Amino acid sequence: MPFVRADPAEAGFSPERLLRIAEFLAAEIERDRMPGAVVGIVRGGRLVYLEAFGYRDKVSGIRMTADSLFWIASMTKPLTAATALTLVERGSLVLDAEIGEYLPQFADRRVADLSRSAGKTAVVTRPPERQPTVLDLLRHTAGIPEGLLGDSPVHALYADAVGSGMTDFTGDEFAGRLSKLPLLHEPGAMWHYGWGLDLAGQIIESITGASLAAYMREQLTDPLGMTDTTFGLPGDRRERYAAALPADPLTQEPQELPDLSIARFHSGGAGLVSTAIDYLSFVQFLLDKGMRDGRHLLGRKTVEYMLTDQLPLGADVSRLEKPGWNPDHGFGLAVAVRRRLGGLAGLGSVGEVTWAGAAGTYWWADPREDLGVVFMAHTPSRIQQRYHQIVRALVLQALVG
Numbered sequence: 001m002p003f004v005r006a007d008p009a010e011a012g013f014s015p016e017r018l019l020r021i022a023e024f025l026a027a028e029i030e031r032d033r034m035p036g037a038v039v040g041i042v043r044g045g046r047l048v049y050l051e052a053f054g055y056r057d058k059v060s061g062i063r064m065t066a067d068s069l070f071w072i073a074s075m076t077k078p079l080t081a082a083t084a085l086t087l088v089e090r091g092s093l094v095l096d097a098e099i100g101e102y103l104p105q106f107a108d109r110r111v112a113d114l115s116r117s118a119g120k121t122a123v124v125t126r127p128p129e130r131q132p133t134v135l136d137l138l139r140h141t142a143g144i145p146e147g148l149l150g151d152s153p154v155h156a157l158y159a160d161a162v163g164s165g166m167t168d169f170t171g172d173e174f175a176g177r178l179s180k181l182p183l184l185h186e187p188g189a190m191w192h193y194g195w196g197l198d199l200a201g202q203i204i205e206s207i208t209g210a211s212l213a214a215y216m217r218e219q220l221t222d223p224l225g226m227t228d229t230t231f232g233l234p235g236d237r238r239e240r241y242a243a244a245l246p247a248d249p250l251t252q253e254p255q256e257l258p259d260l261s262i263a264r265f266h267s268g269g270a271g272l273v274s275t276a277i278d279y280l281s282f283v284q285f286l287l288d289k290g291m292r293d294g295r296h297l298l299g300r301k302t303v304e305y306m307l308t309d310q311l312p313l314g315a316d317v318s319r320l321e322k323p324g325w326n327p328d329h330g331f332g333l334a335v336a337v338r339r340r341l342g343g344l345a346g347l348g349s350v351g352e353v354t355w356a357g358a359a360g361t362y363w364w365a366d367p368r369e370d371l372g373v374v375f376m377a378h379t380p381s382r383i384q385q386r387y388h389q390i391v392r393a394l395v396l397q398a399l400v401g
Contacts, residue, residue, distance in 0.1 A: 002225065003042065003045075003046060003047035003277075003280070003281075003284075004045075004046045004047065005046065005047050006043070006044070006046035006047060006048050008048050008049065008398075011043045011044060011046060011048045012043065012399055012400060012401030013041075013043070013048055013049075013398045013399055013400065013401075014398050014400045017397055017398035017400070018049060018398045020394050020397070020398070021039055021049075021051070021391070021394045021395070021398075022051065022053065024390060024394060025037055025039075025053040025054065026053065026054075028387075029053060029054035029055070032058075032245065032249065033249040033383060034054065034245070034249070034377055034379050034383070034387070035054055035055045035056075035057070035058040035064075035242070035243060035244065035245050035377075035378065035379075036052070036053050036054025036055040036056060036058070036063075036064035036068075036242065036377070037052075037053050037054060037064070037375065037376060037377035037387075038050070038051070038052045038053070038064060038066055038068060038070075038275075038276040038374075038375075038376040038377075039051055039053070039276070039373075039374070039375055039376075039391065039395075040066075040276040040277060040279075040280045040373070040374045040376075041371070041372070041373050041395060042280050042283065042284050042287075042371070042372045042373075043369070043370055043371050043372075044370050045284060045287075045288065045370075047280070050066055050276065050277065050280075051066070052064040052065050052066045052068065056068050056240070056241075056242045056243065057242070057243040058243070058245060059243065059246065060243075064242065065240075066275075066276065066277065067228065067240060067275055067277070068240055068241070068242045068275065068376070069228060069233065069237060069240045069241045069242065069273050069274070069275055070241075070242055070273065070274065070275070070276075070357075070359070070361050070376045070377070070378060071233075071257060071258070071260065071272075071273055071357070071359050071361075071378070072272050072273065072274045072279065072357045072359075072361045072376075073270045073357030073358040073359050073361065074269065074270055074355060074356065074357050074358060075272070075274075075279065075355060075356065075357040075361055075363060076197070076267065076268065076269060076270050076271055076272040076357075077197040077268070077269055077270075077334035077355060078282070078286075078333075078334045078335050078355060079216060079220060079221070079229075079272065079282060080197045080200055080201050080204075080212070080216070080268035080269070080334065081138050081197065081200070081306060081333040081334035081335075082220055082282075082285075082286075082298060082306065083204060083212070083215060083216045083219055083220055083268075084134075084138065084200050084203070084204055085298055085302050085306060085333070086219045086220070086297070086298065087204065087207055087208070088302070089298065089299060089302055092207050093134065093203070093204075093207060094134065095133065095134050095135040095138070096133050096134070096135055097133060097134055098131040098132070098133055099131070099132050099133065099134065099136075099137065099142070099199065099203075100131065102134070102203040102206050102207065103175060103179070103199065103202060103203060103206065105175065105176060105179040106132075106175075106178075106179050106199075107131075108131070109128065109131055109132060109143075109182075109183055110125035110126060110127060110128065110182050110183065111125060111126060111127070111128040111143060111182060111183040111184075111185065111186055112124070112125055112152075112153070112154045112182040112183065112184060112185075113125060113126050114152060114153065114154070122153075123153050123154060123157065123182055125182045128143075128183060128186050128187060129186055129187075130186075130187055130188075131187065132144070132183065132187040133187065134200070134203065135310065135333075136187050136188060136196065137196035137197065137199050137200045137203075138196060138197070138200060138310075138333040138334055139191070139196075139310045139311065139331050139332070139333060139334075140191050140192060140193055140194055140196055140331065141187060141188050141189070141190065141191055141192075141311070141312070141315065142183070142187055142194065142196050143183030143184045143185045143186065143187055143189075143190075143192070143194075144158075144178060144181075144183065144184070144194045144195050144196060144199070145158055145184045145192045145193070145194040145195075146158065146164075146165070146193055146194050146195065147159030147160070147161070147162070147163075148163070148164060149192075149193060149319075150184075150192075152184070154181070154182060154184045155184070157181050157182070158178070158181060158184075158194075158195075161177040161178065161180075161181060162174060162177055162178065162195070164258075165195065165198065165267065165269065165270060166258045166259075166262065166263070166270075167262070167263075168262045168263070168264055169264060169265070170264045170265055171201075171202050171205065171264075171265030171266070174198065174202075174265060175199060175202050178195055178199070185316075188312045188315065189312075189315060189316060190315060190316040190317075190319070191311060191315060191316065191317050191319055191320045191331055192319055193319065195269060196269075197268045197269040197334055198267055198268050198269040198270075199268075200268050201265075201266060201267065201268025201269070202265075202268075204268070205266075211266055212231070212266035212268055213230070213231045213266045219297065220282075220297065221278075223292055223293075223297055224278075224281045224282060224285055224292055224297070225278075225281055226274070226278040226279075226281050226282065227278070228273075228274060228275045228277075228278050229272055229273070229274040229275075229278045229279075230272065230273055230274075231263070231266045231267070231271045231272060231273075232260045232261065232263055232271065232273065233260050233261070233273050237273075241273070242376075242377075242378045243257075243378065244256060244257055244359070244360075244378040244379065244380055245379075248380075248381040248383075249381055249383055250381050250382060250383055251381070255380055255381060256380075257359060257378060257380065260273070270357075270358070275376070276374045276376045279361075279363060279374045279376075280372060280374050283363055283365045283372035283373075283374060284372055285297065286303060286306075286307065286353070286365050286372075287365055287367060287370060287371075287372055289303045289304065290302060290303040305332075305333070306332055306333040306334075306335070307332050307333075307335060307337065307351075307353050307365075307367070308332050308337065309330030309331060309332060309337045309339065310330075310331060310332050310333065311330045311331050317330070317331075320336070323385075324382075324385050326354070327343055328340050328342070328343040329354075332353060334355065335353040335354065335355050336353065336354050336355055337351065337352075337353050338350055338351060338352045338353075338354075346389055346392055346393060347392060347393055347396040347397075348364070348366065348392070348396070349366045349367075349368040349369060350368070351366075351367055351368060352364055352365060352366040352367070352368070353365050356384070356388060358380065359378050359379070359380045359384075360377045360378055360379035360380060360381075360384040360387070361374075361375065361376050361377065362374075362375040362384075362387075362388045362391070363375065364392070369399065371399070373391075373392075373395050375387070375388070375391045
């Protein structure tokens with residue numbers, strides 16, 4: 001999306017205070033705590049800030065550029081949710097329909113009864129009060145968890161089945177393995193990060209007969225001008241792909257990014273590579289309530305629904321409240337939604353939405369301030385949580401009007 005450049009002062013930012021972003025990142029890069037980063041800010045539909053810092057590849061001495069590519073990991077999820085909503089608007093997908101209506105192998109799921117189970121080889125199950133729905137997939141309440149995020153016998157089953165999700169399974173194989181496992185909890189009873197958006201991608205493919213990549217391009221990324229956003233990394237773009245530091249700056253253990261070339265299906269949960277300016281185009285699309293070039297790619301009320309807390313009253317949100325996740329937030333469709341100003345979440349506004357990527361990328365959109373921010377960095381270490389908090393503070397302390 002071609003943005004019109006705005007003078008920061010005219011957009012309500014203090015140019016002097018914005019300099020603190022560069023000062024902080026330069027110091028972190030000098031200390032070998034991060035290789036480099038790209039930061040982009042839009043406000044009022046105009047591009048206020050787009051700067052590259054440090055190195056695309058620190059070991060090779062290649063400088064970071066604003067068009068550098070990053071694995072955005074779970075920042076894929078909001079694009080998949082928005083793509084699914086185009087089918088809702090056509091009457092082809094119903095949010096409260098059971099998953100099995102679109103993926104028959106998921107019909108008649110059973111839920112684990114952990115109080116009666118004795119290890120993953122003896123998980124006792126029972127019929128759930130209701131079957132998980134498409135909406136449950138999009139808001140992480142389906143009971144289909146990422147197995148590495150817990151230590152129950154059910155988590156172990158999921159970990160054994162698909163590991164971290166970075167596999168060479170086909171989409172049918174991936175979904176088939178998940179369909180054989182019990183639900184961790186009653187659908188709607190708990191927020192638990194899981195494979196919902198990957199399965200939503202499979203549903204999109206089952207309805208459209210097209211690959212997730214092709215349908216997403218047609219409906220969303222091409223109209224938004226997101227020409228550098230792809231599933232996986234095309235060979236002719238590898239030189240623009242940012243590298244992580246070879247060692248974790250906190251532990252000094254070796255670290256590396258996953259090998260995206262092993263993927264055999266388009267992961268709606270974590271498969272995309274993108275740039276800062278491309279993702280800003282998507283953020284601006286959300287702020288504009290589905291509008292692009294004078295037409296709605298999604299309806300205004302549809303986007304409002306996506307960005308509204310959709311968790312059922314009384315749902316267990318303890319996992320969302322954990323440090324490093326999103327305390328003081330609810331959850332919309334593939335986005336965390338801020339519920340209040342107080343607490344641990346730092347500066348911001350009620351109603352803003354966000355979600356991060358596992359390799360260090362981060363964004364948020366604040367409808368009250370008509371503000372969108374994208375932070376791209378390959379920092380797969382736990383240090384990324386610190387950067388997300390500090391970059392947020394540095395952007396918002398510069399907002400004076």
